[in-house]
Amino acid sequence: MTVAEAARIGLGVTDPGTELEFAGIDADGPLGVLLDGSADRRIEALTTPAGLDGQLRPYQERGLAWLAFLDAVGLGGCLADDMGLGKSVQLLALLVHERTAITRRSKRWPAPTLLVCPMSIVGNWEREAARFAPSLRVLVHHGTDRVKGEEFAEQARRADLVLTTYALAARDHEDLAATGWRRIVLDEAQNIKNPAARQTRAIRALDAPSRLALTGTPVENRLSGLWSIMDFCNPGLLGSQKAFRERFAVPIEKLHDDEAAARLRRITQPFVLRRKKSDTSIITDLPDKLEFDESCRLTREQGSLYAGVVEDMLQRIEETDGIERRGLVLQTMLRLKQVCNHPAHLLGDGSRLPGRSGKLDRLDEVVDEVLASGEKVLVFTQFARWGSRLQAHLRERLGRDVLYLHGGVSKLERDRMVATFQADGGPQVFILSLKAGGVGLNLTAANHVVHYDRWWNPAVEDQATDRAFRIGQQRDVVVRKLVCAGTLEERIATLIERKKDLAERVVGTGEGWLTELSTDELRQVIALSADAVVEEEVDGATSR
Known part of the structure; x- marks a missing residue:
């Protein structure tokens, strides 16, 4: 079975589908670390990549290692650090790290990463990439003069990072779907909290071997938003939307079922990395x-x-x-x-x-x-x-x-x-x-x-x-x-x-x-x- 299937069974999300009595999964190595929810603490931190213009903080180096770990085992995840803790620089560090590693082993340049974000922060991503990762080739797919069709596909293939907006992910879905992506990243991922919305459906339909969500608020108000984000990162992890509502949303939101809440935390913990500014073990030099x-x-x-x-x-x-x-x-x-x-x-x-x-x-x-x-x-x-x-x-x-x-x-x-x-x-x-x-x-x-x-x-x-x-x-x-x-x-x-x-x-x-x-x-x-x-x-x- 795949790591994703093993994770779903090990975490108790799905039945193993056998008549034999299922005792559980005993795993060591990367899978064991994943299933016991200690990946962010037990994975050895990666040092700041040589191509990154700046020094990552210790918690950011651990975040980089966590992102690389999930990518290595073929799973998606949600980087949910508090706003202001540098989620963008951790992602840029991942791109620099993997491109350095891949090009060292092979002359073939990896496929680009597509990053979808609100229109208001496209410029911020451009500036952050230019500041911290000047070696990355960035293509902005936005504005009335944006290229389309084969010209877009050609420019995207030559890029490391392609930036676009949630609105264009739906409007230009054909062009985006026709491009081979290494990874799809959603910044401010709470924008897909409504699973039925047109832009959410369009984004979920895009194909890539790796999917990441960045958000400081993985849960804004309703658990359906968490389901949508987690199902984007790892389709099927939390079951169907209907099953999730019956198993978790209704018991937690309506009945205040602490046992259901604990079970949901245990299932999602391996795939969500959340650090808070208020935690002095994470950051000590932020003012009050x-x-x-x-x-x-x-x-x-x-x-x-x-x-x-x-x-x-x-x-x-x-x-x-x-x-x-x-x-x-x-x-x-x-x-x-x-x-x-x-x-x-x-x-x-x-x-x-x-x-x-x-x-x-x-x-x-x-x-x-x-x-x-x-x-x-x-x-x-x-x-x-x-x-x-x-x-x-x-x-x-x-x-x-x-x-x-x-x-x-x-x-x-x-x-x-x-x-x-x-x-x-x-x-x-x-x-x-x-x-x-x-x-x-x-x-x-x-x-x-x-x-x-x-x-x-x-x-x-x-x-x-x-x-x-x-x-x-x-x-x-x-x-x-x-x-x-x-x-x-x-x-x-x-x-x-x-x-x-x-x-x-x-x-x-x-x-x-x-x-x-x-x-x-x-x-x-x-x-x-x-x-x-x-x-x-x-x-x-x-x-x-």
């Missing part, structure tokens, strides 16, 4: 991350708008059910978040911003403190249009340049913004939409992070924070999450803290889980507390 919620009060205008949205929603929700009810709940949550941000955000009327939002007032104070100390700050918002208004507000108020990165920014302009911000003397404030700027960027020039509004998915927020909190950061990073007291923001922040990650029972994707609450539960979550509105001075008297 100071993370806390900043409580903000609503203004009277915000309080009035908030109460109006709640009253309207509760009245209408009693008369609806099914899909219509879920849509109404999500629409209401969106509007309440906009109210908490600023009245002008909800109204969309382009009206003035100063003095009307407790949250904006607090942002102004934080930015003033950061600038006074000569430091830099990242400000994340999930609302692209609101980010544009924040940029205009801060530019006018500060009288200096404020950068803003959103999904409509071109790759060239994105790279320019990052370089400008990272440079000494560059702009001190960088606003980013959470989707466009939350992954793949190195923004260690900032040591302050502000989440202006909450995504309510800890994994997504942590990804964004780690644009600043990563290797290369020399100062403690201060992370502030602005939360309006007495509103749904405060109550949902509390709920999330109780359900921090999926292995420990995370809430559903985004705000979708809120739609399943009863009307009474919803009322408790969204109701406005009596002390939610800031006290104001009116003609010498205090009022609410």
Whole structure:
């Protein structure tokens, strides 16, 4: 049997398919190391390859050895180190290492590696390859002028590393499928968490003897995402999606079955390497991350708008059910978040911003403190249009340049913004939409992070924070999450803290889980507390 078949049987995923009583597998050597889940500790670390321009840290050399080990036994894996621990340099080291070893034994150059990543970090991969592995020949398959057909196949054959995006993996599937790949790598692999999505199906259909996934969040919210990533790396390892749901997803997510969770960890452990920045045995020179919620009060205008949205929603929700009810709940949550941000955000009327939002007032104070100390700050918002208004507000108020990165920014302009911000003397404030700027960027020039509004998915927020909190950061990073007291923001922040990650029972994707609450539960979550509105001075008297 193959190593993959032996691993599935040894880990108890599949039945050996024999009438004989199965006692187990007794294995030593590489297979034994794999099955007992100690590969990352027992495999001898590989030294930094001579062709790599830089010195790997000890944990990165162990990561390189683990990747090479899986490749040698014909298995795929998921490098799930914390964001900022250098997953990209470990992969580049693997390419340099194997090309050195292969060309030493044979004059034939190995087939290229295809790396699929979000569009926002294609430029980052180009820069990382040029910096750490200048000997690698890199082909970028992206943009309107990208080559296709036989010309693409010819250029790909001459490359070591081909970079493309998730969208193009589906759109140009024919060209990619016709090319012989040594390996397929998915960066930010949580992008294939939906097994039914067109781009996921297209990527899974690509053929290569080796498959790797890179992600700092192998489990964002639902275990189906873990199944999709693991099934990409090692097809069939966790059984069919239906069997996985019955055996693991339902018992763990719905029934909180610790035995099922332990069994799943035992099965996946050999194929997932995860190290955390908080582990001092992994990295000792990373500064601290100071993370806390900043409580903000609503203004009277915000309080009035908030109460109006709640009253309207509760009245209408009693008369609806099914899909219509879920849509109404999500629409209401969106509007309440906009109210908490600023009245002008909800109204969309382009009206003035100063003095009307407790949250904006607090942002102004934080930015003033950061600038006074000569430091830099990242400000994340999930609302692209609101980010544009924040940029205009801060530019006018500060009288200096404020950068803003959103999904409509071109790759060239994105790279320019990052370089400008990272440079000494560059702009001190960088606003980013959470989707466009939350992954793949190195923004260690900032040591302050502000989440202006909450995504309510800890994994997504942590990804964004780690644009600043990563290797290369020399100062403690201060992370502030602005939360309006007495509103749904405060109550949902509390709920999330109780359900921090999926292995420990995370809430559903985004705000979708809120739609399943009863009307009474919803009322408790969204109701406005009596002390939610800031006290104001009116003609010498205090009022609410």
